[in-house]
Amino acid sequence: MKPRTPHTCEAWELLLKFFFSQRADLPALAAEFDLSPVQCHVLRLIEPGQPVPMGRIAETLACDASNVTGLVDRLEARGLVRRQLSEEDRRVKALDLTPTGARLRAVVLERMTKPPDSLSRLSPSEQRSLVRILRRLLD
Amino acid sequence: MKPRTPHTCEAWELLLKFFFSQRADLPALAAEFDLSPVQCHVLRLIEPGQPVPMGRIAETLACDASNVTGLVDRLEARGLVRRQLSEEDRRVKALDLTPTGARLRAVVLERMTKPPDSLSRLSPSEQRSLVRILRRLLD
DNA sequence: TATTGTTATACTCTATAACTATA
């Protein structure tokens, strides 16, 4: 009896392999901006003008809330983010980008979203298929 | 004038999004075996019976060689890996798995390569396309 | 001289536990 989805495991193995092959670039990329990979991640999570509660950052990073304190301390010391007290619930502190932070975020994202050469080498039709499949994957 | 590969950036954005959505699971997965994500990575890089020079680990991890010393110290203290002096070049120390390490590696890999549900939900033909494209990507 | 791995040092990331202020 054949399994119903014989290619699932292979697809996952290939994705992992691709993931690991790209992973090595992230620290160097972050370092270009004097950021750690996690700091990049945090910057990415805050869209300008849309403050995010600190607890939500911890949740998305899947880390303890206490880490976010130090993480934000460092970003705030560099003038990239601001802590805002929430009106509704005064326990909550929401993070917003400073103008400097918003500019840096834009540059970092621009740099991060530059596709690797391997992707550019795919044919247009392969790229279209990949986009279609990834959209389904992320639903 | 249209760019030649209009879907490249979108494909990359989607891949990044997928990576980040999966990334959060790795620390928890590693923790199931009392390993850090990087320790998992190192275990993964050593195939049983095929010793790997420490320098090659540093290279693959894209980190400084000095980190590998401590990393391996901890794995060795747990009886998972062994340092072997190379015959040809006595400066080189090659890493090999102990029987315990080889067993743990197998279990970790088995667990890591279990595809996420989102992948299983793709149709067989979508999975075949994905595999084909990823193979090209990794060439 | 150059290279492999180690040591010393400093900083960041991470978790746990105890704490403060608010709900």
Added chain:
DNA sequence: TATAGTTATAGAGTATAACAATA
């Protein structure tokens, strides 16, 4: 009592620089 964030503490990952042994 419960929750959001902080502080204190400890362990692990990371880089730089100086070092030993070997090439």
